[in-house]
Amino acid sequence: MKSKGIKKAPGVSNFELNNIVHTFLAGDQSHPQSTRIYEELDILVGKMRELGYVPETDSTLHDVEDEDKDGHLAVHSEKLAIVFAILNTEPGTPIRITKNLRICGDCHTASRLISKITQREIIIRDTNRFHNFANGVCSCGDYW
Structure with missing residues (x-):
């Protein structure tokens, strides 16, 4: 791809707040x-690990060292957008994220757990479908 000048679009997640x-x-x-987003994300990841979360490193870049894979997964755009939404909306407010690529397996698992931990409905629209996470369950039945 490099020799032909082809570039992959980076994964982006969007959240609308106050227009x-x-x-x-x-x-x-x-x-x-x-700074605040990353601090809260660290807290959430700790709570997710208490519920049995193990990062799905299959979702990382292939040219990344094994020890760096967990770090790359932790900062995917969906997770950053979700944490931003949690910090900037009232408890109980549904979170609606749009994404330009398909959600990875790790972010799917994380979104399920975050919905359970925060008691928030999280809706993520990726390129294939809507994922509606509520109480630790996704509307796609974990088949996407």
């Missing part, structure tokens, strides 16, 4: 609330 669309890229730290 402003907030866009997140994987590992992005350019958002004004990044």
Whole structure:
């Protein structure tokens, strides 16, 4: 792909708040609330691990060292957008995320667990379908 000049579009997740669309890229730290988002994400990942969460490293880049794979998964754009939404909306408010690529297996699992931990409905529209996460269950039946 490099020799032909073909580039893959980066995964982006969007969340609209007060008529402003907030866009997140994987590992992005350019958002004004990044420090707070990453702190809250660390707390959520700890709670997810208590429920048995193990990162699905099949969803990472192939050219990344094994020890770095967990870190790359933790900062996928969906997770950043979800945490931003949790921090900036009232408890119980549904979270609606749009994504330009298909959600990876790890983010799907994480979204299920986050919906259970936070008691929030999380709706993610990826390129294939809507995923409606509520109480730790997805509307797709984990078949997407």
